[in-house]
Amino acid sequence: MSYTPVIGFEVHIELSTASKMFCGCPADHFGRSPNTQTCPVCLGLPGALPVPNSKAIEWCVKLGLALGCQINLTSKFDRKNYFYPDLPKGFQISQYDLPFCHNGNLLGRQITRVHLEEDTGKLLHQKNQTLIDFNRSGVPLVEIVTAPDFTSSDESSEFLKEVQAIVRALNISTADMEKGSMRLEANISVKRVEDPNLPGYKVEIKNVNSFRFIKKAIDFEITRQSKILDSGLIPAQETRGFSESKGETVSQRTKEEANDYRYFPEPDIPPLQFTEDQIETWRSDIPPLPSQIRRDLMTKFSLTENYARIIAADAQMYREFLKSPTKTTADSLINKRPPTSKPVLVSTEKISSIARAVVAANPKAVSDLKAGKQQVMFFLIGQVKKELGPVDIPLTGKVISRIIDTDDPIRN
């Protein structure tokens, strides 16, 4: 039988503002010692109150504008109530019915909404206990929700890369998936080609940390779900993760409990009011976006579409190109990629897959590291080097930390 995939995305972007969303703690938490960047507000201590970060609001609106959204001139924050140990207040401050931005469009796909919320803490699971690190608690997080407008992994991947390039052009986040500053969730289902309605189920894919893997995960799901439908059954509504070693998705949670988040307006933050002038000022601040840059590179500088695409996707390379905007510069920039220095020749994905194997093979070293023996990190990096030869050591360290930190079977 012939099926059409129905795919939509939720993309989370951690903003790289100086401070967190509702307090003065530094927002950059990556690789910091646990619980060293916290205060009464992001720890949810009694009596603490949130004060919104105006830079984060400005950046969220700018991202919305860059994604072609309309802006709600009156907006507000809401409380999303649920219990989880990494959520110290027992609710997340998010936006419900009045997100900052809505009804956008990118590459012909509809953006339902773009809103601002706070990130949660991180759970560090150990053998007999779970520790909580609140450094990430309260970091500004933008959520982009798309309509279920995608039908293939290729167009999904193109769209997601474009979102990343826009975020980087705006310089509001590193949008680095390995580090978790850009996180993807895909909702995937398939329906019969002739069926005009959306399918009655959906499968949520979580915790995929590269474009290559999301593409694989989507393709795997389309095949898996089509087979189930062929056999006359309906795929289960569930949350699945992606196993990088097997190259397939694996079920994480089947019984999808109907969560009632009991949203209500956050009484500690007065509603926000923007003026048209304010929005227009922000709009005029937006630097050239990748689509514009591509057009410029092709029309003004006569580069090929392929060159234009590569340069426009990399804000750093584009800046370099503009210093001497010639075909020769473009050639040398593109040929320099990846940089010739030996260690970086190994891709992050390669490091990631070896690091995963190393982490799995050395449980003792991992538990020592979790217990605070930082020097064990060098041993683990060494194991990765054994497999791959010279690698970027700081990057490898970060990849290992992330693998260990996000080893959360339920979510992270």
Next chain:
Amino acid sequence: MLNKLTLTQALTGLKKKEFSSPELVQACLNEIEKEDSKIHAFLHINPNALSQAQKADINLPLGGIPIAVKDNFLTMGLPTTAASKVLQGYLPHYESTVTRTLKSAGAIIIGKTNMDAWAHGSSTETSDYGPTLNPHNTDYLPGGSSGGSAAAVAAHMCIAAIGSETAGSIRLPAAWCGVVGFKPSYGRVSRYGVIAMASSTDSPGPLTKSVADSALLTQIIAGHDPYDATTSPLPTPDYHRHLQQPLKHLKIGLPKEYLEVMQPQSRDLVLQAVKKMASLGHTIEETSLIHPKYSIGVYTIIQRSEVSSNLARYDGIRYGLDRSHFSDEAKRRIMLGTYALSSGYYDQYYTRAQKVRTLIIQDFHSSFQKYDLLIDPASPGPALKLGAAANDPMFGEMQDILVEPSSIAGLTGISLSCGQINGLPVSFGLIGPQFSESLVLQAAHAYESAI
């Protein structure tokens, strides 16, 4: 008898060196020692109060003055429990804005006062550590939830006290204990570091022995706080200096629906106070407002909803004891609030309550187009007997009927004594538009000076 001094008198005496801060603090500690085993106004006494008094700088605005603080204000070095077992022995990691301001103004926190647990109540009978009793007659309740602060002031165990009001929690205990209770507008005094009850109405304020004392204390604690996004950026007027300025003749409304709710004897005393106000040259006119009974439902829904979310953090994972230590009243509120916010019920309860709240705000707004102030007694009658609250989950909402409308509208109001029935105080009150603290204090001060 230094402990019997008003704040104004104590400040003058200290500055004139008629006595010292340690003497003043000692007098209060002696009174606590003598009386508090009966009254139970305090949950914790500051063991360093005397040594802090020895170092007090009497040139500061509140230099050397012993102040009692409700136990829902976070105080470093002093346990803060909000009278709940869940927070038994909890030592805060930071200081509330109000107590930080008091301390930097030279005040000495003499102790933390009893309250209804989590401020859930209007009797101080639902404290997890046992009730506070009314100093006028220990068979009676002090009112709540700032009952410990009201009783401490009434029994002269401190010079003045700080409380917080969500709907009546300053004005009602002030009324029942016969002291002055002043509720600043919502957003006038910072809530940072105050254990939240209902975030959209919580308002810290003073309980004092005179209106002038309330003006002085409010002067210190009011103002914009960068740590509380709901505080107003409006500058704080000099409330205390305004008291000395001549008061123009005001137009004051007397809402007939409010009088209807009152017990006859108390109403008579209030009407006498109204006559007194008229004799000061004010024009007093009977007027009509939305009946206060409608506020009960609105307040109950909004407050329970916010409570259910505000108490979620007390899960015992990071601090405090686990949830089994919540008392029945807290559990009832959490369940009711959770229900009201649930999908399918939200519109019927929460949204509807907010709509009626808007109507009440508009009603006040149009009334204040006509009147400078409104008469609003804090309580339908004098204090009730111990035990009255114990088996009545709606006790607080009924007792606070007269102050719920102004609380949910974020207004400012004052409660002060206007007589007694069988030795129990009866109160008279005024409310004004949001941020009209100066006018409310001025009018109350003029009344107080005339009686």
